[in-house]
Amino acid sequence: MGVAVRVIPCLDVDAGRVVKGVNFRELRDAGDPVEMAAVYDAEGADELTFLDVTASSGERETMYDVVRRTAEQVFIPLTVGGGVRSCDDVDTLLRSGADKVSINTAAIARPELLGEAARRFGSQCIVLSVDARRVTGGAPTPSGFEVTTHGGRRGTGIDAIEWAARGQELGVGEILLNSMDADGTRAGFDLEMIERVRTVVDVPVIASGGAGKVEDFVPAVRAGADAVLAASVFHFGVLRIGEVKDALRAGGVEVR
Amino acid sequence: MLDYGSGNLRSAERALRRVGAEVTVTADAGAALAADGLVVPGVGAFAACMAGLAGVDGPRIIERRLAGGRPVLGICVGMQVLFDHGVEWGEHTDGCGQWPGTVERIKAGVLPHMGWNTVRAPSGSVLFSGLDADTRFYFVHSFGVRRWEPAASSVLRPPLVAWAHHGEDFVAAVENGALAATQFHPEKSGDAGATVLRNWLRDVVG
Numbered sequence: 001m002g003v004a005v006r007v008i009p010c011l012d013v014d015a016g017r018v019v020k021g022v023n024f025r026e027l028r029d030a031g032d033p034v035e036m037a038a039v040y041d042a043e044g045a046d047e048l049t050f051l052d053v054t055a056s057s058g059e060r061e062t063m064y065d066v067v068r069r070t071a072e073q074v075f076i077p078l079t080v081g082g083g084v085r086s087c088d089d090v091d092t093l094l095r096s097g098a099d100k101v102s103i104n105t106a107a108i109a110r111p112e113l114l115g116e117a118a119r120r121f122g123s124q125c126i127v128l129s130v131d132a133r134r135v136t137g138g139a140p141t142p143s144g145f146e147v148t149t150h151g152g153r154r155g156t157g158i159d160a161i162e163w164a165a166r167g168q169e170l171g172v173g174e175i176l177l178n179s180m181d182a183d184g185t186r187a188g189f190d191l192e193m194i195e196r197v198r199t200v201v202d203v204p205v206i207a208s209g210g211a212g213k214v215e216d217f218v219p220a221v222r223a224g225a226d227a228v229l230a231a232s233v234f235h236f237g238v239l240r241i242g243e244v245k246d247a248l249r250a251g252g253v254e255v256r
Numbered sequence: 257m258l259d260y261g262s263g264n265l266r267s268a269e270r271a272l273r274r275v276g277a278e279v280t281v282t283a284d285a286g287a288a289l290a291a292d293g294l295v296v297p298g299v300g301a302f303a304a305c306m307a308g309l310a311g312v313d314g315p316r317i318i319e320r321r322l323a324g325g326r327p328v329l330g331i332c333v334g335m336q337v338l339f340d341h342g343v344e345w346g347e348h349t350d351g352c353g354q355w356p357g358t359v360e361r362i363k364a365g366v367l368p369h370m371g372w373n374t375v376r377a378p379s380g381s382v383l384f385s386g387l388d389a390d391t392r393f394y395f396v397h398s399f400g401v402r403r404w405e406p407a408a409s410s411v412l413r414p415p416l417v418a419w420a421h422h423g424e425d426f427v428a429a430v431e432n433g434a435l436a437a438t439q440f441h442p443e444k445s446g447d448a449g450a451t452v453l454r455n456w457l458r459d460v461v462g
Contacts, residue, residue: 173368
């Protein structure tokens with residue numbers, strides 16, 4: 001027996017409310033991230049991720065409050081990301097009750113932020129979130145995958161595989177790999193992207209983007225993912241955590 | 257709960273409250289000595305934790321509590337610093353020296369060891385009492401105690417050592433009279449972790 005592959009639901013949170021999502025029978029309020037978190041915990045989620053998609057920085061305090069209230073009643077690890085720009089932001093989230101903080105765009109502008117945060121808080125709580133896509137047209141990157149910003153709409157010209165490796169060098173403890181091509185398609189994970197990142201890093205890799213059916217998860221693990229993350233299929237009740245775990249177990253993957 | 261500047265104390269505080277403990281988070285030596293049980297959490301680097309611990313006179317507080325048979329529970333790096341020393345990135349740091357052994361980098365394909373893993377609990381364990389052998393706990397660490405052979409003694413009861421495996425075996429928990437510790441995070445291990453904390457409160461703290 002070894003460490004189990006983690007199944008992680010992600011909640012997009014805007015101004016303290018869950019973006020999209022349906023009313024499960026057991027929910028009074030599908031828009032309350034705290035209540036959703038508790039449901040996912042009860043369903044067997046191994047970790048939770050909150051992505052703060054709030055546009056205005058004036059709403060940051062609302063997110064801290066959501067994190068505090070979630071950590072009051074959910075006793076599994078919680079990762080929070082979205083708009084994290086500085087070590088002070090990381091500090092505030094950790095103090096609010098986050099166990100890990102993911103950094104994305106701010107690290108593209110200033111990679112040293114990853115090293116500073118890892119040294120100050122420990123590698124184990126700093127996650128590099130990479131929004132990557134295949135380059136089509138324009139200047140190719142060495143691997144053919146590039147880092148994007150603005151929800152995948154804007155290319156950076158940075159090679160996504162090299163960026164993941166750089167993140168590990170700088171001290172992050174985990175890579176959250178989001179395929180912006182696969183995101184929202186429900187056509188399965190970008191397996192080649194997972195494989196390419198797996199070969200260059202030895203920190204855990206969380207595969208994200210493209211999950212649509214239970215059969216999609218085993219291939220992601222075979223490609224090298226240590227954890228699988230999905231948002232909309234869980235929000236909309238297309239898949240339940242337990243079904244995903246059953247499928248993984250049936251595929252010979254250890255789960256909790 | 258000893259507050260010496262190491263990470264997220266709130267999770268552990270809440271998890272202990274959840275199982276019925278009254279919790280004070282403090283750096284005050286008097287309060288830490290007087291408590292029925294003392295929890296020593298810890299995340300991040302061994303050297304930084306040891307420095308923080310020394311800053312609040314932690315090693316002496318632990319020593320004095322144990323001399324009086326008063327329970328102490330170390331969690332994660334709070335367990336690691338109870339051993340003789342730590343080696344991280346070539347840097348050697350003395351620990352509290354309560355147990356023999358060295359904390360060093362685990363040999364595994366993927367590190368940190370992050371996620372839910374099983375442990376092999378020793379027979380007679382109090383901490384794991386009532387939990388199935390396939391119960392999983394949440395670990396986050398790259399360093400651990402890879403070797404420990406408690407010396408046989410005719411007078412002292414040897415420590416009970418639980419092991420986990422990721423790439424290789426390492427110590428997952430130790431129960432040694434008033435001194436107990438876990439490498440995993442019971443406060444993040446859902447209901448299983450709550451059971452471990454409840455067992456500690458009930459059967460060790462009393």
